[in-house]
Amino acid sequence: MNLKGLTITQIKKDIDSGKYSYEELISETRKTIEELDPKLHVFVSRTDEKAQQSGDRQLAGIPASLKDNFNWKGTKTTASSNILKNYTSPYNATVTERLLAAGAFFMGKTNMDAFAHGSSTEKSDFFTTLNPYNKKHVAGGSSGGAAAAVATGMSVYSIGSETAGSVRGPAAWCGVYGFAPTYGRFSRYGLIAMGSSLDRPGILANSIEDIAILTEILSGHDPKDATSIDEPAMKLVEAINSFKLEDLGGLKLGVPKNFMDERIDSEVRNKVQEAIDLLKKNGADVKEIALFDQKYALAVYTVISRSEISSNLARIDGIRYGHRSSEQAETFLDQIAYNRQEGFGNEAKQRSMTGAYTLSAGYYDAYYKRAQQVRTLIIEDFKQVFQEVDLIIGPTMPMNATKIGDAAKSPIFGELMDELAEPSALAGLPCLSVPVGFDSKGLPTGMQIFGKQKDELGVLKLGRIWEILSE
Amino acid sequence: MYQPIIGLEIHLQPKTKSKMFCGCDAAYFGSKPNTHTCPVCLGLPGALPVPNREAIEKCIKLALALNCTISEESKFDRKNYFYPDLPKGYQISQYDEPIGRGGFVEADVDRDAKRFRITRVHAEEDTGKSLHQGDKTLLDFNKSGVPLLEIVTEPDFTSSEEVEAFAKRLRQIVRYCGISDADMEKGQMRFELNISLSQHANELPDYKIEVKNIGSISVLKRVIEFEIKRQSGLLEKGEKLTQETRGLKDMTGETLSQRTKETSADYRYFPEPDIPKMVFDSGLIEKIKAEIPELPQEKKWRYVDEYKLDPDTVEVLVANRSLLAFFDEMAKGNNELIVEATKWLVGDLRRLTKAHGVKLEDSKVKPEHLIELVSLLNEGKIKSAIAKEVLTKVFETGKSPIDIVEEYSMTVIENSDELEEVVKKVIDANPKIVDDYKKNPNAAQFLLGQVMKETKGQADPLVVKELLGEILE
Structure with a gap:
């Protein structure tokens, strides 16, 4: 049985035609995991023993996985960090809850950069997830385990999260689809926070239809998240299935000039240009546009996300849960300091410290406040551009999967790798990365599509047309 | 003479069904520790706050009752600091856009109405509670996330009497409006005091003494009296007072130094990203205003x-x-x-x-x-x-x-025949007094008392006196 590239829809057909049973599918997936996981390091913990075959519900029997920053009652939820290594969650994230209610069968929880701080999983406190196409390269991050799981058939779909490019990036580097909806479309309740004003759960999958199916399940207002969009669950699948290649005609696509300049690796540019040409040939109205340069988004993103991180990580103090130091502390503050000093990795410490700095008295105006002002300008910039074009397309990442060890070369490696994702992340726009082929080393390249707020359908429409084109 | 300059911060627990940012029952007082908790008020990873509409409306009501201007837009902020009973590592409070600003309360001091200015009114959450037992510290998070309304006054008070009158009036206002029971024994109304002494009129002192966590108006009054005495004693000796936080020694009003602030703490306030800005339309404000009695x-x-x-x-x-x-x-x-x-x-x-x-x-x-x-x-x-x-x-x-x-036939005996009989009876029973009366008319007082006793007070003393006079003459 070939598990690679399987989709929810395909499995339903195969089961109906008696090709295999759910039990066989699960057991085949187990075998694949047992063979590949020791080589690629995808799972932080396995949960298929706990997973339940739940009748004929929509997602029942479909092997899936969950990024380790989503709370799932009764399972370890570590965010790939030492400080939460032994933390068993007593509650469900809304995402987990909704998927379980739809019958989700989780094979395990996937590896990530600890607390999602990174773009390669090299900042995981446990291990690095390797690229399924080349083990000298990383799978990307922070949802690297999720992307590698979907690329290898260890999961049919996987739930990730993104603050800038943590879903899109690894999807691009592992050659799968990666989708993050409008900020607030999927509830953040129970997702361990990184940057609260930016975080959004996302989906890694092998087809646009699967993304649509899962978006229908995950969307819909959540009263537990005050930033949740107050709209009912989306209806997408029918529309997605109705799209044809001809629907490309007249679609206005913008390619930001600054996303395709010499700062972007030429192999990536070439692949994306080929894809753009193909879209043009098939009727898309493609034009070059000018967006605020990504260097501003990078600066704004770094300041805002790190400020929020410094505050969000404060709760992990080892008092109620998490690592407790055995040092004899004399005061409360000393106890908390020991717990955090021993429990947190360098990346978390570094981000907490820069974030505390940018929020501190005397610096707040120069950094955090200024960053918020520029963020508003970026959002306005997008509004202007979306009066001219329907969707924006360009490379997902500035280069293809990096080599193991590259992350150590810059203290803001994560932010640099995500520079093309940061502008749309700051504006909370729905976005998708689609695979557009392989480079000379055989590594996948991704192209991203993003649209205006709440236009998930538009983004997925182009994704679906691309899917048809590439078949 | 020193002029005391006093300002107050008051924390009120509004009467709400649930906590400030989660669905836990807010009526925690007296419950078994850690039974009113959930992922949100325990600060578990991934949990998110959702503001309590009832608490925010009570805050608007309080601000209106204290004659404040209500901001059209308001937001929550994070106040960051580490403490074991602060489960998120920050308190969700309001920093630069409080719900209400610039109000006043009138109260009577020595029968004169005085106006005390209110700087601001805002909503926030309470922390948990640390219980120290020997060398152990136990934590109870029942109180964590309970709604609080904070009122900050201008330094408009000059005596403990003024503070007392204000505090009592404030307590009445919140009870009248149904905002809070302000039950001090349950910690529903707590005071923080800023007090310093000015040596010259119209000149602000260069120091401020803060006394935290005062749970009753009578203790508050005693603390002020104690501090005025303590500070003026030191100033008279020529000592220079500096910024200091003091705590209660006991209920007598005596205070003890807790820390002298060299630098003020940096709470790294920033807007709470988990809660969108709040916009109050005039309809809502009018509706709440109409509810104020x-x-x-x-x-x-x-x-x-x-x-x-x-x-x-x-x-x-x-x-x-x-x-x-x-x-x-x-x-x-x-x-x-x-x-x-x-x-x-x-x-x-x-x-x-x-x-x-x-x-x-x-x-x-x-x-x-x-x-x-x-x-x-x-x-x-x-x-x-x-x-x-x-x-x-x-x-x-x-x-x-x-x-x-x-x-009980308690009406005044109006029938003078009946009364006359009693008077005669008393005169007959007291021949010695009647003799005395001839020398000293004041002796009639005794006879009057006897008659009143006989009639159980139902007789009119004036009538009895008259009768006594007539009969004795």
Whole structure:
């Protein structure tokens, strides 16, 4: 049985035609995991023993996985960090809850950069997830385990999260689809926070239809998240299935000039240009546009996300849960300091410290406040551009999967790798990365599509047309 | 002479069903530790706050009742600091856009109305509680996330009397509006005090002493008196006072130094990203405004004016919800008797209920009973000594004063034949006094007393005196 590239829809057909049973599918997936996981390091913990075959519900029997920053009652939820290594969650994230209610069968929880701080999983406190196409390269991050799981058939779909490019990036580097909806479309309740004003759960999958199916399940207002969009669950699948290649005609696509300049690796540019040409040939109205340069988004993103991180990580103090130091502390503050000093990795410490700095008295105006002002300008910039074009397309990442060890070369490696994702992340726009082929080393390249707020359908429409084109 | 300069911060626990940012029951007081908790108020990874509409509306109501301007837009901020009973590592509070700003409260000091300015009113969450047991510290998170409304005043107070009058008035306001029970014993109203002494009029001192966590108005008053004495003592010795935080030593008002602040803490405030900005439309504000009843200060002076009551008596009325309700019931259509009836209400009836541990609203004495009692007195049907007895019987039995007076034949003895007989009887029984009377007319006082005793006070002493004179002559 070939598990690679399987989709929810395909499995339903195969089961109906008696090709295999759910039990066989699960057991085949187990075998694949047992063979590949020791080589690629995808799972932080396995949960298929706990997973339940739940009748004929929509997602029942479909092997899936969950990024380790989503709370799932009764399972370890570590965010790939030492400080939460032994933390068993007593509650469900809304995402987990909704998927379980739809019958989700989780094979395990996937590896990530600890607390999602990174773009390669090299900042995981446990291990690095390797690229399924080349083990000298990383799978990307922070949802690297999720992307590698979907690329290898260890999961049919996987739930990730993104603050800038943590879903899109690894999807691009592992050659799968990666989708993050409008900020607030999927509830953040129970997702361990990184940057609260930016975080959004996302989906890694092998087809646009699967993304649509899962978006229908995950969307819909959540009263537990005050930033949740107050709209009912989306209806997408029918529309997605109705799209044809001809629907490309007249679609206005913008390619930001600054996303395709010499700062972007030429192999990536070439692949994306080929894809753009193909879209043009098939009727898309493609034009070059000018967006605020990504260097501003990078600066704004770094300041805002790190400020929020410094505050969000404060709760992990080892008092109620998490690592407790055995040092004899004399005061409360000393106890908390020991717990955090021993429990947190360098990346978390570094981000907490820069974030505390940018929020501190005397610096707040120069950094955090200024960053918020520029963020508003970026959002306005997008509004202007979306009066001219329907969707924006360009490379997902500035280069293809990096080599193991590259992350150590810059203290803001994560932010640099995500520079093309940061502008749309700051504006909370729905976005998708689609695979557009392989480079000379055989590594996948991704192209991203993003649209205006709440236009998930538009983004997925182009994704679906691309899917048809590439078949 | 030093001039005290005093400002207050008050924390109120509003009466809400659930906590500030989660669905846990806010009525935690007296519950087993850590039974009113959930992922949100325990600060578990991934949990998110959702603001409590009821608490925010109560905050708007409080701000309106304190004559503040309501911001059209308001937001929550994070106040970051580490403490074991602060589960998220930050408190969700309001920094630069509080719900209400620039109000005032009027209260009477020595019968004069004084206005004390309110700087701001905002909503926030409470922390958990640390319990120190030997070398261990236990944490109880029942209180964590309970809504708090914070009121900050301008440094407008110059004496403990002013602070007391203000604090009592504030407590009445929040009770009148149904914002909070302000039950001090349950920690629902707590004070923080800023106090310093100015050596020259109109000059602000260069230091400020902060006293935290004061849980009662009487202790607050004692702390102020203690601090004025302590600080002026030090200043007289020529010592220079500096910024300092002090805590209560005990309930006597004595304070102890907790820390001297060299630098102020940096709380790294920033807007709470988990909660969108709040926008209050004028419809909501008007709706809340309409729910605010007449407040004690206006009520007091209206009553003084309308019923010609003594201000101090009305102060007692407005301070006590059941007395006030009783009064309002009595006042219905009884204007000419109300002053007398009110004296009976705040005097004898209140003493009776207190002595028997009965709530006024549960007492058998009804408002119409007091009116009846006063009207019996006015008509001369009973004497005031008897009236007290009548009230006690009404209190015991719930029967009306008229019925009591009849049942126990307590009316004034008007029939002079009957009275004459008693007088004669007393004269006959006291020949020695009658002899004395011939030398000293004052001896009649004794005979008068005897007659009153015989008649159980139901006789009119003036009539008795007259009769005694006639018969003895």
